[in-house]
C-alpha cells in the first residue's frame with residue numbers, strides 16, 4: 001500500500017497515529033551530540049538531468065533517489081534498485097526533467113507504513129503520496145507520521161528539506177477550506193506528535209502540481225550539523241497569523257547543513273520556496289515583474305552574511321552561489337519575463353528549471369527555491 005487514503009475498514013490514520021503515540025519519546029530532536037562534534041561527513045548532491053539519462057544510469061555514483069518532474073504522478077517505488085518518484089509537474093514530455101540525488105556510500109532501499117525510502121548510513125530520502133481526496137488533513141498527518149517515524153526508527157533525526165506537491169492547491173476542499181490550508185493542518189499536527197519545536201522544522205516547498213493528490217519527498221541526515229535559518233525581512237511562516245488558515249505552514253526559510261558542528265563557512269544552504277512576501281503579506285499582487293524582483297531580493301538577503309550573522313555563519317554568498325534552482329510560475333505567459341529576470345541575477349552557470357504550476361497563495365504568481373552547495 002503505497003498511497004495514503006481512507007477506505008472503509010482500513011483507517012491508516014488510527015493505525016499509524018496509535019502506533020506513534022506509544023513510541024515517540026518527548027526528547028529534543030536536535031542538539032549537538034558531543035561525540036559527533038568533530039565528525040566530518042560528506043554532503044549530499046543533486047543534479048538535473050533528462051528522464052532517459054536518469055533511467056539509463058548516465059548519472060554515476062550511488063543514487064539515493066530519482067525524482068522525475070514529469071507528466072504524471074506515480075510511485076513512489078523502487079525501480080532498478082532506485083527510489084523513484086514521478087511528480088505531475090510538466091505539461092508535456094519536452095518540459096520533463098529528473099532530479100537525481102547521489103551520495104558517497106552504498107544505498108539500501110525499503111518501504112515503511114506506505115512510504116518508500118533509500119538510505120546510505122548518513123542520508124535518508126523518503127517519498128510518499130496521498131491519493132486525491134475531498135479532505136487532506138488526516139491523510140497528510142498519517143503520511144507525515146509514517147515518514148517521521150521512519151526517520152526516528154532508522155536514526156536519521158535531522159530532517160533538513162521537504163518538498164510537497166499539491167494538486168488543486170488553491171481550490172476549496174469538501175468543507176470549503178483551501179486545499180493548501182487543509183494540508184498545512186495535517187502537517188502541523190504530525191510535527192506536533194513528534195515534538196518538533198518551531199525552530200526544528202526543515203526548509204520546505206509547498207507548491208501546486210498538475211495531478212495526483214499530494215506527493216512529497218524529504219531528506220534527513222544522521223549526523224551532519226543542521227541549523228534552521230529565518231529571513232529577518234519575513235515573518236517566520238510558523239508565526240503567520242490566523243488569516244492564512246487554521247494552522248500556519250510549518251517550515252524554515254532555509255536550512256544550513258555542514259560537515260561538522262564547528263563549520264560555519266562552507267556548508268550547504270537549502271533555500272525554501274521563496275515568494276513575494278514581506279512580513280507575512282503578499283506584496284505586488286498582479287505584478288509579475290515586481291513579484292520576481294522581491295522573491296530574488298528575499299533570497300539574496302536570506303543567504304547574505306548580514307542575515308546569517310544571527311547564526312554565526314559567514315560565507316559571503318550572493319545570488320551567484322545559488323544552484324539547482326526551480327522557478328515555479330503560475331501563468332505560462334509570464335515565463336519569458338521571469339526567465340529573463342532570473343538569468344540577469346543568477347550565475348550563468350546555474351542550473352535552472354522553470355515549471356508552470358499554481359502557488360500556495362492565490363495572489364502569488366511566482367516562487368523560487370535553490371541550493372547553495
Ligand SMILES: C=C(O[C@@H]1C=C(C(=O)O)C=C[C@H]1O)C(=O)O
Pocket residue numbers: 164204205206207237249250251272273274275277360367
Ligand atoms: C511561499 C511560501 O510558502 C510556500 C509553502 C511552503 C510550505 O507550505 O511548505 C514552503 C515554501 C513555499 O513553497 C511562503 O509562505 O513564503
